[in-house]
Amino acid sequence: MKTWIIGAAAASVLILGAWAQDGPNSSGSETVARPRKAPAADTTDTSGGTSLPPIPSKLSPRATKGEEPGQQDATFKAETNIVTVDVQVLDNNGNPIPNIPRDDFRVLEDNVPQTLSEFSVGEAPMTVAMLIEFSARYQAYYSAGWAQTLTASYGFIQTLKPEDYVAIIAYDLRSTILSDFTNDRQKTMEAMSRMRMPGFSESNMFDALTDTADRMTKIEGRKAILLISSGIDTFSKLTYDKTRKSLQESGVPVYAIEMLQIQRIMAESSGRMGASQELDFLQGDNELRTFAKETGGQAFFPRFTGELPNVFRSISLSLRNQYSLGYSPNNQSKDGKFRKITVQLVKPGTKDPLRMVNEKGKPFKYTILAKAGYKAPRAVE
Numbered sequence: 001m002k003t004w005i006i007g008a009a010a011a012s013v014l015i016l017g018a019w020a021q022d023g024p025n026s027s028g029s030e031t032v033a034r035p036r037k038a039p040a041a042d043t044t045d046t047s048g049g050t051s052l053p054p055i056p057s058k059l060s061p062r063a064t065k066g067e068e069p070g071q072q073d074a075t076f077k078a079e080t081n082i083v084t085v086d087v088q089v090l091d092n093n094g095n096p097i098p099n100i101p102r103d104d105f106r107v108l109e110d111n112v113p114q115t116l117s118e119f120s121v122g123e124a125p126m127t128v129a130m131l132i133e134f135s136a137r138y139q140a141y142y143s144a145g146w147a148q149t150l151t152a153s154y155g156f157i158q159t160l161k162p163e164d165y166v167a168i169i170a171y172d173l174r175s176t177i178l179s180d181f182t183n184d185r186q187k188t189m190e191a192m193s194r195m196r197m198p199g200f201s202e203s204n205m206f207d208a209l210t211d212t213a214d215r216m217t218k219i220e221g222r223k224a225i226l227l228i229s230s231g232i233d234t235f236s237k238l239t240y241d242k243t244r245k246s247l248q249e250s251g252v253p254v255y256a257i258e259m260l261q262i263q264r265i266m267a268e269s270s271g272r273m274g275a276s277q278e279l280d281f282l283q284g285d286n287e288l289r290t291f292a293k294e295t296g297g298q299a300f301f302p303r304f305t306g307e308l309p310n311v312f313r314s315i316s317l318s319l320r321n322q323y324s325l326g327y328s329p330n331n332q333s334k335d336g337k338f339r340k341i342t343v344q345l346v347k348p349g350t351k352d353p354l355r356m357v358n359e360k361g362k363p364f365k366y367t368i369l370a371k372a373g374y375k376a377p378r379a380v381e
Contacts, residue, residue, distance in 0.1 A: 081332065082118065083109075086222065086253070086296065087323040087343050088369040094314055096321045097356070097366060100345070104354055108342040109329055109373075118326025124222045125163040126319045127181060129212050130156065133205065133229040135172035136198040138260060145230070148259045150195065151305050152228050157188060159312045168192060171208035173200035173235065181219075205229055206236035206243040209291070213250035224297060224319055227256040231284025240287060244294065249338060249375040253297035255315050256288040261303040294372040318369070329376075336378040343370040 085107065089097045102119040132153055138145040153168075160166060168178040168191040179191035205227075212225055238246070247254060264281055267273035285301065292299040298318065300311045331339070345354035345368065357363050 103348040106344040114327040127165045127223040134170040173202040175208035202235040204236040205233040224253045255297045256299040296371040334379040340373040
């Protein structure tokens with residue numbers, strides 16, 4: 001516990017000195033030390049600390065291959081004909097709406113109504129992969145982007161409960177697992193302490209995001225990816241369309257927090273941002289919104305660090321207080337095709353949209369967040 005407090009305090013002291021710089025910097029700092037290429041069998045901490053190799057995810061199929069059931073850190077379903085959909089219903093202020101009865105939910109698969117066989121609601125622990133952009137492009141040492149990234153990362157960790165599991169993954173040219181899923185906060189803070197000197201200037205968001213989602217597909221329970229990023233992808237092997245499709249099929253919600261908002265505004269107003277760079281950022285905004293919407297998550301664009309506590313609160317409430325719906329698909333074909341899912345709130349026994357009113361009896365708009373669909377298994381799987 002003392003180590004956690006000292007780590008958070010040290011990060012706060014470092015961050016306070018970083019706010020003098022502003023404006024998105026499209027080039028990496030020339031004074032930043034480049035990491036040496038590590039041996040395949042042993043990766044050491046280039047920051048000079050204790051040797052801490054990147055840990056392959058214990059929850060990936062490759063890492064758990066050959067293990068005895070009692071030795072595994074997670075429980076997997078080998079095969080199931082039940083499709084589970086985690087649903088959030090938010091009011092016009094972004095707050096979860098509780099106590100919605102089972103009969104008010106209607107699920108369509110490829111526009112065909114399904115019969116709910118499972119329904120649960122209530123607070124539950126979270127399993128979160130924090131995917132953090134940490135490159136010399138926008139997180140150069142002691143820059144505004146560096147400070148904002150660490151502030152957001154440390155801030156979210158402080159909102160976790162003891163039973164929550166979290167992994168820390170940083171990415172630039174490639175993604176590196178700094179700590180695997182754990183509820184040991186000392187290990188988490190040790191992983192965070194390794195994010196000091198960024199390496200490459202590339203920011204391969206698409207590759208890092210799809211790789212993380214793929215690792216999490218077989219984790220059960222309430223899970224999500226928290227993406228802390230500028231929204232810019234520079235050199236990924238995967239295209240935006242392939243990334244979008246992969247995320248839809250994974251079924252892992254993406255919650256995105258985009259950094260550098262105030263720096264962008266200042267750069268635009270002073271004429272220091274060209275039209276091409278501005279277009280890149282706007283495209284990044286739209287991509288993050290799309291990833292979040294189609295996976296059942298949310299995207300946030302805070303301008304000031306003072307907005308982050310409310311962002312963390314929204315993410316925590318959304319993840320912990322979800323409606324879990326399960327159904328056995330009418331279409332049992334194992335064709336490997338993508339099945340589109342639509343979740344609606346209707347009046348029981350009808351197809352009419354459910355009308356909600358506040359405490360004053362006035363109707364209000366609500367938002368339903370759920371994954372866009374899933375990929376059916378193949379016969380050979």
